[in-house]
Structures are given as structure tokens and as C-alpha cells.
Amino acid sequence: xxxxxxxxxxxxxxxxxxxxxxxxxxxxxxxxxxxxxxxxxxxxxxxxxxxxxxxxxxxxxxxxxxxxxxxxxxxxxxxxxxxxxxxxxxxxxxxxxxxxxxxxxxxxxxxxxxxxxxxxxxxxxxxxxxxxxxxxxxxxxxxxxxxxxxxxxxxxxxxxxxxxxxxxxxxxxxxxxxxxxxxxxxxxxxxxxxxxxxxxxxxxxxxxx
Amino acid sequence: xxxxxxxxxx
Numbered sequence: 001x002x003x004x005x006x007x008x009x010x011x012x013x014x015x016x017x018x019x020x021x022x023x024x025x026x027x028x029x030x031x032x033x034x035x036x037x038x039x040x041x042x043x044x045x046x047x048x049x050x051x052x053x054x055x056x057x058x059x060x061x062x063x064x065x066x067x068x069x070x071x072x073x074x075x076x077x078x079x080x081x082x083x084x085x086x087x088x089x090x091x092x093x094x095x096x097x098x099x100x101x102x103x104x105x106x107x108x109x110x111x112x113x114x115x116x117x118x119x120x121x122x123x124x125x126x127x128x129x130x131x132x133x134x135x136x137x138x139x140x141x142x143x144x145x146x147x148x149x150x151x152x153x154x155x156x157x158x159x160x161x162x163x164x165x166x167x168x169x170x171x172x173x174x175x176x177x178x179x180x181x182x183x184x185x186x187x188x189x190x191x192x193x194x195x196x197x198x199x200x201x202x203x204x205x206x207x208x209x
Numbered sequence: 210x211x212x213x214x215x216x217x218x219x
Contacts, residue, residue, distance in 0.1 A: 009219055047216075056217045063219055112213035120216060162218070180218070 001059075002168050008161030009063060015154035016070040022147040023077045028085035031145050033137045034078040035091055039098070039130035041071040047123035049116055090140050093133035102126045111179065124179055128187035131155065135194065153198050156191030159184050 023029050048064045055061065078086050106122035134152070138144045144152070162184055169175040 005218070012219070050216060054215055056215060060217060060219070067219065114213070117213045165218075177214075177218075 002165060002172075004161050004165035004168055008158045008165055011154045011161060012158035013063075013066065013070075015151050015158065016067070016074070018147060018154065019151045020070060020074055020077070022145075022151070023074070023082060027082060029078045029082050030085050030087055031137070031141070031143075031148050032078060032086075033091050033093070033134040034075070034086055034088070035093055035095055035133035036131055036137075037071065037074045037078055039095070039126060039133070041068075041075050043123045043127045043130055044068045044071050045123075046119040046126075049119060053116065087137075087141075090137050091133060092140070093136045095133070098126070098129050098132065102129065109179070121179055124183045128183040129190070131187075131190060135190070149194075149198055152191070152194055156188065156195060159187045160191070163188060 019032070023032065044064075044067050048068060050056075051061065051064055102122060102125045105125055106118050110118055110121040131152070138148075163181075166175075166177070166181050166184065
């Protein structure tokens with residue numbers, strides 16, 4: 001465990017809590033892509049199946065359970081509790097464009113051809129593209145509320161910090177996880193355009209348009 | 210080929 005990893009996890013947790021807090025306080029999920037949130041719930045579900053087979057540490061178990069709970073509560077808020085405020089007309093990204101290639105790739109390129117390992121690989125690939133429906137929605141409506149931009153910033157920052165963590169682990173432990181690193185780079189690239197807007201426009205206007 | 214390792218990252 002190094003500083004980059006801890007900061008990455010904190011950033012990830014902060015992003016999810018910011019989003020939940022925003023929905024809860026405003027009693028509205030306007031501007032949030034339900035499809036992206038459903039994909040994240042699927043990512044955590046398929047990745048954390050090792051909760052049942054493998055104990056790594058108390059920290060690991062607790063964080064996994066928190067991430068799973070947060071993502072399910074978010075999906076529940078969007079598709080049930082605050083469904084009336086959900087902007088489904090603008091959440092029109094075609095999920096099959098992500099799910100079909102990601103499923104195919106996880107069968108082709110994995111560490112071991114076993115169900116748990118294929119599902120873990122699927123979750124890593126899917127996470128790298130899961131934000132696309134949200135970014136698509138923002139480009140379609142042309143705006144994002146301030147809290148949504150903070151959410152996206154911390155969500156992007158988390159994987160960028162993981163990249164630093166992987167560089168650190170490579171040099172200190174000679175640890176190298178090719179699937180996670182390549183997907184993590186792809187994932188971070190998707191946020192670069194957003195990071196640029198967040199820093200240049202978001203801060204002074206309070207919103208990204 | 211089995212290159213799977215325990216996953217300690219989230």
C-alpha cells in the first residue's frame with residue numbers, strides 16, 4: 001500500500017459520495033447518466049466476486065462492500081426513487097457498443113480462462129469505458145452541473161493516481177499487471193478532455209458547458 | 210496459461 005493507492009481509493013470514494021450526496025440533497029438525478037451508473041454497478045459486481053473466495057485484508061473487504069453499496073444505491077435512486085427527474089431522453093448511448101466488444105475481449109485476453117478471472121477481466125475493460133454514456137450525455141445537452149463536474153474530476157483522478165501507484169509498485173515490488181495498466185491508461189485518456197475543461201472553464205464559471 | 214494472481218487492488 002503506497003500513498004498513490006490510498007489517495008486513489010479516497011478519490012474514488014469521494015466521487016461516489018459526492019454523486020450520492022448531490023442526488024439526495026437535490027432529490028433529483030438530472031444530468032446524471034443512469035446507464036453509466038448501471039455499468040459501474042456491473043463493474044463492481046463482476047470484479048468483487050472474490051469477496052466470497054479470497055480474503056485479502058479488512059481494508060480490501062470493507063472498501064469493496066462500500067463501493068458495491070454506493071453503486072447499487074445510486075442506481076436505485078436513478079431508476080426508482082427519483083425516476084421522475086431522470087433525463088432518459090438524453091441518456092441514449094447504445095450500451096451494446098460497449099458490452100459486446102468488452103465481453104469478446106475479456107474472453108480473448110485474460111490471465112486465466114476461468115469464470116472468476118474472465119469476469120474480473122470483463123470488469124477491468126468495462127470500467128475503462130463505463131463513463132462514456134455520461135460524457136456522451138454532457139456533450140448532447142451541452143452542460144453539466146458543478147457537482148457533476150467535481151464527481152467526474154475525482155473519478156478521473158482516481159485512475160490517474162492508480163497509474164502512479166502502478167509505476168511505484170513496478171519499481172518497488174516489480175509488480176506489473178498488464179491488463180489493469182493498459183485499461184487504466186485508456187480510462188484516464190477518456191478523462192483528459194474533461195480535465196482540461198474542468199481546469200480552464202469549470203473553476204471560473206462554476207460549470208462546464 | 211494461468212497467470213492469475215490474487216487481486217489486492219480495488
